[in-house]
Amino acid sequence: MASPPTTIPALPPAPDLNDRSTFNARAYAWSVALGPYATGLQLVGENAYSNAAEAYASAQTASAQAQAAVAAVNSPKWVTGTNYTAGDTAWSLLNGRTYRARNNLSPSTVDPALAPTDWWDIASVSGRPMVTYPAGGPAIAGFHHVLTGSGDLVLPTTGLVDGSTVVEFLDLSESLTAALDPGPNKIRNALGKCTLNVKNARAVLVWTASKGWV
Template identity: 40%
Template sequence: MSTLVIIPPTPVPAVTPVPPFPPLSDRVLGLYNIKAYAFGNHMGTLFMPELLALCGSAYSNAQAANVAATIATAMAAASASAVGADKWVMGTNYPADVTAWSPIDKQTYRRNAPGGISNVDPSIDSGGSTSGWTRVSGGDSLPQFLLSTQGIV
């Protein structure tokens, strides 16, 4: 069994709390400038880099989700195409992209181009660049997944 490992989600980086912006009433107490400086300094030195790190985390997770969705779509298409496959019969003319299941190993195979009369069981006539069939179900043909609390592995 082959295993496809998907990288777990990128953790969301920590964000330093933003100091409160001073109210105008702090002018009377002589605290306005000190608090405004702390706020402005935070925004310029900490807030922007942390915001960019947050954006990077979200972007990385979106890319990983896109890859996972692409893989899931391909696997669903392969599974759907194998549904309803007929039992392989020697001497039958199988056009390209038709599916049939092997009576030897009970796996589903897709006929490679250009198709034609098939006299060799797909389980024997598969796997090479010149083979007549490609396995689409079971064994190593599709990646196997394990769903855990850390994501798909």
């Protein structure tokens, strides 16, 4: 979620060479105020970058949803015994959702809603391909991950592109013991795992070279 910018503290009146009686006092106050002012500027810049990264991720999600919507409109009904090529789409007879074949299925005999290893749910909450982890596992850039139990979602550590590598997750865990593991990297500029202690927490993580995952 986008966050409001930090307020930049105002600078006091600048020293005036034409006013000798106040020059020293104003110069001292000005120099003291420069530190907090510079910090405020940096925080505003970081906030603007973070919000921009989130807006970029949201745009990617919107694009994926649009593509999923087009695929859903044009997809045929899934038919048992049919051969499907990787990338083909079909809608499930069980829930009406649209799925994309992960690989060649010759033939497909299990409804896509019941075969997550064979089909991606492209009508998921994000429109991204979805992976479900009941006990943690490795995160895949560009995928939506659903955590249904305890365990760590291990974030990617290679192939990271500043501002472009995106990981989404939704925590449905009852135990509230799931965690995000960045490995040697950071989450919001902090080392170590990030515990998910709010049920149904949902987030879009974007990799940044300056702060790690944000």
